[in-house]
Amino acid sequence: xxxxxxxxxxxxxxxxxxxxxxxxCKKPAADAGPQMQGLPVQTVTVALQxxxxxxxxxxxxxxxxxATMQPQVSGSLTQILTRSGEHVRAGQVLMEIDPRxxxxxxxxxxxxxxxxxxxxxxxxxxxxxxxxxxEAGVTSRDAYDQAQQAYQNAKADYDSAAxxxxxxxxxxxxxxxxxxxxxxxxxxPVHVGDYVTTSTMLTTVDENKDLEAYIYxxxxxxxxxxxxxxxxxxxxxxxxxxKTKVDFISPEVDSTLQExxxxxxxxxxxxxxxxxxxVKANIIWSTKPxxxxxxxxxxxxxxxxxxxxxxxQGPMTIAHRTSVVLGETVGNNYSIASGLNxxxxxxxxxxxxxxDGMPVILMGGPPxxxxxxxxxxxxxxxxxxxxxxxxxxxxxxxxxxxxRKHRRSRARRRGHVKPAQVT
Numbered sequence: 456x457x458x459x460x461x462x463x464x465x466x467x468x469x470x471x472x473x474x475x476x477x478x479x480c481k482k483p484a485a486d487a488g489p490q491m492q493g494l495p496v497q498t499v500t501v502a503l504q505x506x507x508x509x510x511x512x513x514x515x516x517x518x519x520x521x522a523t524m525q526p527q528v529s530g531s532l533t534q535i536l537t538r539s540g541e542h543v544r545a546g547q548v549l550m551e552i553d554p555r556x557x558x559x560x561x562x563x564x565x566x567x568x569x570x571x572x573x574x575x576x577x578x579x580x581x582x583x584x585x586x587x588x589x590e591a592g593v594t595s596r597d598a599y600d601q602a603q604q605a606y607q608n609a610k611a612d613y614d615s616a617a618x619x620x621x622x623x624x625x626x627x628x629x630x631x632x633x634x635x636x637x638x639x640x641x642x643x644p645v646h647v648g649d650y651v652t653t654s655t656m657l658t659t660v661d662e663n664k665d666l667e668a669y670i671y672x673x674x675x676x677x678x679x680x681x682x683x684x685x686x687x688x689x690x691x692x693x694x695x696x697x698k699t700k701v702d703f704i705s706p707e708v709d710s711t712l713q714e715x716x717x718x719x720x721x722x723x724x725x726x727x728x729x730x731x732x733x734v735k736a737n738i739i740w741s742t743k744p745x746x747x748x749x750x751x752x753x754x755x756x757x758x759x760x761x762x763x764x765x766x767x768q769g770p771m772t773i774a775h776r777t778s779v780v781l782g783e784t785v786g787n788n789y790s791i792a793s794g795l796n797x798x799x800x801x802x803x804x805x806x807x808x809x810x811d812g813m814p815v816i817l818m819g820g821p822p823x824x825x826x827x828x829x830x831x832x833x834x835x836x837x838x839x840x841x842x843x844x845x846x847x848x849x850x851x852x853x854x855x856x857x858x859r860k861h862r863r864s865r866a867r868r869r870g871h872v873k874p875a876q877v878t
């Protein structure tokens with residue numbers, strides 16, 4: 456047997472001994488740790504809270520002083536002295552209708568009045584003169600009576616002409632459209648040159664304050680409506696606009712709607728609420744304590760609403776499905792009309808993964824990261840065996856004569872430079 460063969464046998468024997476040593480040190484793996492016995496969930500305890508019993512209705516905001524401007528005379532529109540959205544004062548001129556025909560009527564009536572006044576002044580002097588002559592015995596009683604009658608007729612004609620002149624002047628004032636009060640001008644659908652009549656809408660003027668919410672309540676609730684009842688006004692997004700109270704209850708039922716008109720004052724400026732705006736009115740009937748749970752705890756399937764209540768069943772903690780009847784919504788919570796008792800613990804997390812009777816683990820706080828798992832004895836033994844095997848192999852590699860000879864051969868080759876090849 457050659458020396459090289461003996462060296463190869465010795466090398467293989469060293470590897471086999473190292474492998475046997477590692478295999479002999481290996482132990483069976485330890486049993487795995489305890490498995491999770493339920494779904495980790497968070498819970499809240501049911502408690503009673505005061506919940507308002509209320510109803511929502513659609514209300515219309517109206518201004519107490521909102522006027523639709525229509526002319527009292529007919530004619531051509533000659534001037535528009537305002538614009539939409541302008542804040543105007545009481546008595547401010549808004550528009551003018553052609554007044555020339557009416558002005559002529561006023562001048563004619565003034566002339567007639569002056570004529571009647573001249574006759575009245577003459578008869579005043581004449582009746583005084585006839586009275587003196589009658590007292591002196593110069594004229595008869597009949598002449599004095601005729602003078603008095605002429606005076607009375609002239610006085611009546613003069614008074615009639617004066618009143619007719621005042622009436623025509625007042626009618627002339629209707630050709631000038633003025634604001635009835637302080638407010639904001641609405642849309643102006645007419646134009647200069649349009650012929651307007653008493654049925655033509657010129658514009659609107661709305662007061663900036665003193666608004667009222669018109670709420671129609673069903674007759675079934677008529678016995679519950681009372682003066683001073685709390686009303687919450689909200690917009691379509693649920694944002695609270697104002698808290699107010701009922702200050703008017705109609706004594707009769709609307710014949711068309713068969714509902715009762717209820718009014719509540721609105722003190723919010725027109726920057727938030729405007730005339731004829733539709734808002735939501737929440738009338739609060741009463742307040743009573745009720746069980747309240749978060750919205751996340753309630754699951755809805757069709758017409759059924761239910762929650763998962765934590766119960767103890769022997770050594771296990773389970774989630775029991777419980778049907779509930781929902782009441783009013785209070786912020787992010789539901790009030791429960793029936794189905795829960797004070798002190799019950801309801802699940803608020805992971806409800807989509809729960810089924811009735813499923814084991815759960817109550818989470819008292821935020822989950823903590825698990826501690827690093829300890830290495831098993833088998834793994835430690837295998838690592839030790841692997842390290843021993845690598846050490847043994849290293850020792851064999853370093854100490855064997857064949858390897859030393861191989862390293863010397865590689866060193867000699869590194870010193871030799873191979874000539875370049877030409878292609």
